[in-house]
Amino acid sequence: MASGNENISEFMAKFSEYNDLPYCSGVVSLSEANASLFYTTDLSNAKVINFTEPTQEQISALAQACQPATFGVNQQDVLDESYRKAGKMDAENFATQFSPNDLGMIAIIKGHLFRERSEQPMRAELYKLNVYGPGAFFKSHVDTPRSDTMFGSLVIILPTVHEGGNLIFRHDDNEWNFESAKAVSMSPPQAAFAAFFSDVEHKVLPVTAGYRVTLTYNLYFEKATEIIVCPAPNVDESLRVSLSRVLKDPAFLPDGGALGFGLSYKYPFDPQSTSLSDVLGWLKGPDAAIKQVCEAVSLKVAAKAIYGGQEEEGTVLLDQFYNFTYSGEMEEGIVDCLLFHSKKGTAQKIYDPEDYNPSDLHVVWLKPLGRVNKFKESYIAYGNQASLDYTYGDVCLIATVPPANERASSSAE
Numbered sequence: 189m190a191s192g193n194e195n196i197s198e199f200m201a202k203f204s205e206y207n208d209l210p211y212c213s214g215v216v217s218l219s220e221a222n223a224s225l226f227y228t229t230d231l232s233n234a235k236v237i238n239f240t241e242p243t244q245e246q247i248s249a250l251a252q253a254c255q256p257a258t259f260g261v262n263q264q265d266v267l268d269e270s271y272r273k274a275g276k277m278d279a280e281n282f283a284t285q286f287s288p289n290d291l292g293m294i295a296i297i298k299g300h301l302f303r304e305r306s307e308q309p310m311r312a313e314l315y316k317l318n319v320y321g322p323g324a325f326f327k328s329h330v331d332t333p334r335s336d337t338m339f340g341s342l343v344i345i346l347p348t349v350h351e352g353g354n355l356i357f358r359h360d361d362n363e364w365n366f367e368s369a370k371a372v373s374m375s376p377p378q379a380a381f382a383a384f385f386s387d388v389e390h391k392v393l394p395v396t397a398g399y400r401v402t403l404t405y406n407l408y409f410e411k412a413t414e415i416i417v418c419p420a421p422n423v424d425e426s427l428r429v430s431l432s433r434v435l436k437d438p439a440f441l442p443d444g445g446a447l448g449f450g451l452s453y454k455y456p457f458d459p460q461s462t463s464l465s466d467v468l469g470w471l472k473g474p475d476a477a478i479k480q481v482c483e484a485v486s487l488k489v490a491a492k493a494i495y496g497g498q499e500e501e502g503t504v505l506l507d508q509f510y511n512f513t514y515s516g517e518m519e520e521g522i523v524d525c526l527l528f529h530s531k532k533g534t535a536q537k538i539y540d541p542e543d544y545n546p547s548d549l550h551v552v553w554l555k556p557l558g559r560v561n562k563f564k565e566s567y568i569a570y571g572n573q574a575s576l577d578y579t580y581g582d583v584c585l586i587a588t589v590p591p592a593n594e595r596a597s598s599s600a601e
């Protein structure tokens with residue numbers, strides 16, 4: 189057995205290899221709706237640049253409108269072009285539709301920089317716009333926290349054609365290189381970002397061609413505000429216990445099957461374009477509770493589209509909405525067509541005792557389908573002659589139930 193000292197040395201050696209990134213970087217897509225920048229130099233004449241398609245003239249005009257960028261030394265702003273050569277515009281002279289707070293970037297950055305999912309709210313506050321033209325750079329520095337709640341900086345590199353301007357980070361003798369020019373050269377237009385703790389040394393390598401345009405934000409912890417939410421009854425635990433009892437009974441779906449739940453709330457999906465896995469992320473109140481309770485007893489839950497045929501045809505479950513626009517004429521009944529056309533394995537016919545087919549999926553509906561999410565689709569039915577027919581679709585939650593002998597241990601009370 190290793191001695192105490194060896195264990196300690198081993199831990200220290202492992203920890204010295206522990207090389208976590210002191211920053212979080214990536215790309216964020218831009219759209220017409222969030223890519224405009226408005227600025228003014230004389231408060232009477234505003235200009236706009238949409239960064240999904242900026243022109244060279246617009247970018248040079250923006251560069252012209254900037255002043256030489258200073259940097260902070262001992263709480264003072266210093267201008268020294270041998271240390272930092274770049275243009276800056278103060279936040280009062282421009283407005284941007286791009287909002288890291290609204291895009292959900294802050295939660296993602298928080299998750300990466302602070303391992304523990306900190307409950308502490310954070311916010312990005314717009315600080316400056318910078319333009320680095322050919323030959324511009326910023327030598328190695330740390331950022332000056334502007335208050336005791338500021339913990340870092342966020343730099344958004346907007347998509348303009350340029351070369352160089354890599355962001356280099358150094359911490360504890362390790363160095364990292366973020367090639368932001370490359371990251372913004374992709375199509376469709378996307379901005380690059382890097383968020384880092386204020387005390388991480390960083391520099392901007394010289395821009396060798398084009399203009400590098402950045403928005404910088406200060407990252408703050410919000411001072412905790414006490415928010416008390418009126419308690420809502422929590423029935424999840426008793427639901428879990430009772431569902432677990434249902435599953436423990438070996439006579440219940442002995443060969444496996446599924447639990448079906450109609451939805452309580454209406455969701456704004458579009459069968460032409462919405463992905464059903466997105467619907468799963470939008471579940472409200474009791475619909476979300478069903479997912480949680482099923483997952484708590486180890487059942488996998490999916491949102492499925494359910495389509496019904498004529499009475500004798502039965503119903504079918506699909507992993508995705510079926511696109512009726514391109515389906516052409518349906519020669520068979522609608523259910524057979526859906527089973528045939530939808531991607532292999534993703535369509536399942538629901539078991540119907542009248543139409544005995546043991547391979548169909550046995551679904552026990554624990555909450556009947558409602559009416560709120562029902563939608564209607566038309567298709568061309570082909571009989572003696574082609575005619576327009578309709579089918580109704582709905583969205584439901586389906587929890588897959590393993591056979592009784594496989595679920596004994598996973599649904600403990």
Ligand SMILES: O=C(O)CCC(=O)C(=O)O
Nearest residue numbers: 318331343355392402404
């Ligand atoms: O433009 C950048 O990438 C970083 C700028 C920077 O370090 C700063 O403004 O403090």
Ligand SMILES: [Fe+2]
Nearest residue numbers: 329330331390
């Ligand atoms: Fe900096």
